[in-house]
Amino acid sequence: MKVKIEKPGYSDGGVLAYFLLKEDKIPAEILKITGKITDGEFDRKLGKTYTTATLGKMKFRRILLTGLGDKKDFEPDFVRRAAGTAVRHCKSIKCPDLSVVLPKLPEVSPKSTAQFITEGAILSNYKFMELKTKKEEHFDVKNVNILAPDKSADGGVAIGTVLAEAQNYTRELDEYPANLMTPRKVADIAKQLARKNKLSLTVLDEKAMRKKGMNALLGVASGSEEPPRLVILEYNKNRKNLPLYGLVGKGITFDSGGISLKPSKDMHEMKYDKSGALVVLGTAKAVAELKLPIRLIVALALTENMPSGKAQKPGDVVKAYGGKTIEVLNTDAEGRLVLADTLAYVAERNPKAIIDVATLTGAIVVALGRHAMGLFSSDEKLAALLEEAGKRSHERAWRFPMWKEYGEMMKSDIADIKNISGTGEAGSITGAVFLKEFIGGAAWAHLDIAGVDLIKNSHPYFEKGATGTGVRLLTEALIYLSKK
Ligand code: BES
Ligand code: ZN
Ligand code: ZN
Secondary structure: OOEEEEEEOOOOEEEEEEEEEEOOOOOOOHHHHHHOOOOOOOOOOOOOEEEEOOOOOOOEEEEEEEEEEEEHHHOOHHHHHHHHHHHHHHHHHOOEEEEEOOOOOOOEHHHHHHHHHHHHHHHHHHHOOOOOOOOHHHHOOOOEEEEEHHHHHOOOOHHHHHHHHHHHHHHHHHOOOOOOOOOHHHHHHHHHHHHHHHEEEEEEEEHHHHOOHHHHHOOOOOOOOOOOEEEEEEEEOOOOOEEEEEEEEEEEEEEOOOOOOOOOOHHHHHHHHHHHHHHHHHHHHHHHOOOOOHHHHHEEEEEOOOOOOOOOOOOEEOOOOHHHHHHHHEOOHHHHHHHHHHHHHOOOOOOOOEEEEOOOOHHHHHEEEEEEEEEOOOHHHHHHHHHHHHHHHHHOEOOOOHHHHHHHHHOOOOOOOEOOOOOOOHHHHHHHHHHHOOOOOOEEEEOOOOOOEEEEEOOOOOOEOOOOHHHHHHHHHHHHHHHH
């Protein structure tokens, strides 16, 4: 899909869409064609639509009006939703061309409006079809023109395109099942991305990890026939005058639970346990394409978590990178183990901030449902920045406390720390305070994306499946940091 800005009056003969608040008048040029439109036909409530053929009275084939609801209830994300509705309408009538009149909205600049239309259009146009042998089942919208009177909206389309395409990249990789998307395969894909975007790449295999003492990650990997990988991508590596930021992603390509085996119901969903790694990979793509003036180090902790005769066992003690000992009381709390080594490794590079992204706990889905990710941070400014970027991207992050009493819950009788508290209480927080032990003094935040990485019902701009949630939030946060 190609999104671009065109002047009002431009026509490609496809669908012409207007996004209207309840307070907006239906444009006169539309009423000329349709005659009076009653409230019963189109009340402009959020998501409501009105559509008609133009019967040759206009250069466009059809008109689509989409409601944005009352001005007082307006949220910027409604623009993405309306764009998704318009793209779906085009799909339903197999029309490849859509033009959207840039709406005037409360508290959203024309540039941001154009960005959000672009995001909604590109995200809603995407469907994972790679493993279907009949390709023609899916119709793609090819062109979206945003009709805007002046240049103020231009830059928004460019940013929106990079963000949404990076997110679709993450969605696609995340959707591949564990037999096709192994740690080695993800490492190959990272290599392709590095080549295309001139990123520096380091891939640590089992032997290299053993040498470095990354025994927490290796412990998780020990039950699997598939070898693990730790992938490190660096953007602007040699531009030492630029501020360095670190991103770390949990990349469990399949989480069976290991010896602490998960129940079989819905276990197939654990192919998505690599979402965090793919979110930071997609963010690396977006940051490189936007050429942000920062340095970035991105680390992907990749392994399966499987039971076998060689698997680690509940009660095992491992020594993580940097020397801390961990008592592994539950092999299904593996995300924090692979992140322990990886966070400690990235922290050594002294970034100004480290953010990790992980499908860490089922408990976060209990707490927040599927409408927000968990945010945990040792740094007020970083937390505020992520909250703000989450509002803008509508990838909302909700902050939890990490008081020292929660830390007490993770003390082991025989090692420095244990990987579960054993009480079953405050499961997402105890996961976060475990991670905190491995970041040294760095400003750090942890995003628990279990629940939001995957969508199970219909949504205005996502198909069912992987959402790539986090790519836009992180990139928006890094855009902000690059301007400071
Ligand atoms: N990958 C899971 C978390 C998860 C659960 C993600 C459901 C998405 C949906 C993680 O590795 C895990 O199994 N966590 C355990 C932790 C527990 C043993 C302390 C959990 O949430 O049950
Ligand atoms: Zn697990
Ligand atoms: Zn997991």
